[in-house]
Amino acid sequence: MAKCVFIVQGEGRGHMSQSMALKEYLEEEGHLVEAVFVGTSNAAPLPDYFRACFSDTIRTFQSPYFLSTPNRKGIYVGRTLLFNLLRSVIYLREIHRIRREIDLLKPGVVFNFYDVVGALALGKVNNSIQRIGIGHHFLLHLKDYFGESDARWQRFLLKWHTRIIMKSCDRILALSFSEQQGDLTIEAVPPLMRREYREMVYQQGDRFLVYLLKEGYINDLISLARKDPRFLADVFTKEIPEIELPPGLRIHSLSGSSFKELMTTCRGLITTAGFDVAAEAAYHGIPLAVIPAGNHFEQKCNGLDIERHGIGLYLDRIEPGITGRMRRSDPAGFRKWVERSGELILNSLTE
Secondary structure: OOEEEEEEOOOOOHHHHHHHHHHHHHHHOOOEEEEEEEEEEOOEOOOHHHHHHHHHHEEEEEOOOOEEOOOOOEEEOHHHHHHHHHOHHHHHHHHHHHHHHHHHHOOOEEEEEOOHHHHHHHOOOOOOOEEEEEEHHHHHHOOOOOOOOOOHHHHHHHHHHHHHHHHOOOEEEEEOOOOOOOOOOEEEEOOOOOHHHHOOOOOOOOOEEEEOOOHHHHHHHHHHHHHOOOOOEEEEOOOOOOOOOOOOEEEEOOOHHHHHHHHOOOOOEEEOOOHHHHHHHHHHOOOEEEOOOEOOHHHHHHHHHHHHOOOOEEOOOOOOOOHHHOOOOOOHHHHHHHOOHHHHHHHHHOO
16 A cells, blocks of 8 residues: 655646546555645635545645736736746745655655646655656657647746656656657656546536636627527636626536536537546547637647547637537547556556
8 A cells, every 4th residue: 555645736627636536546446645735826725626525634835826817818927937936935935844744744655746846845855755747738748749839938938847847756647638659757648537527427418518717708708698699508617707697608606516517418518728627528528619728838738639639629719600610529539548547547656
């Protein structure tokens, strides 16, 4: 039995979902997740479903986060970098605290779900502790991964950020939509998906399901619903607008259980271009359209990857006509790949 510790980036929801899925695989094999260090900020409180999953094992710390643009559709890159540099003293304190607590816990393995503060803490932990990095961002370092080609400055920053995490780990697992060749340092593995989403039974219904990482897109949805009364959607967002909504729209606060329940009968899924929601849709062949958040290089890469794999549509904006272009995909091959996830990732504990 391995005693495990997780370090989880709290920006967005994807890394938290991945850690919840890995917890299931580990516990099925008799391993123990003793502590979960999760990066937080005032801008992104932890969701209740994540707290319920890990209960009293959660230990929070301050971690860098993105600054949103005024229209709340994208992020500032330069300002985010400067803002977090000015907070470096806070992060240095957290690095020392995490390192000290991990040394006291004496785990056999630490999984880092793409947090840079956690990576810097892992750089000098006891050499007997195995350190494994998990995330889809590592694909950017494989020669066959093309991604977004125009934003060279943003590509440089993301690769620099990712390289810091890679240097702190003994092994790197890159989550990928398909099986592909890794290299000497990076192994491509399937998406990590929670059991409740793998066992979900999907039957296409009449209403679209929408998840918006950036709540500014809600105004575009409202405009779409007003122009097309046949557009019916359940929308999950952090901020509920204080205006009269078209009859076809229902707005929901973020809830893991409600989202999954509505996914089982949705007509299709419209979302910002996160990795995990797209993987969940692909597992059931749910029609998918993704709109990357503005200036978000990683999401642009995800969008291109989603379209390349035939999982869904890559869109620049929400506008009339997009729903007619969304099609169901054949999930058979993708399911076979995902079902190997637990086996391939757990092998990293013994190899």
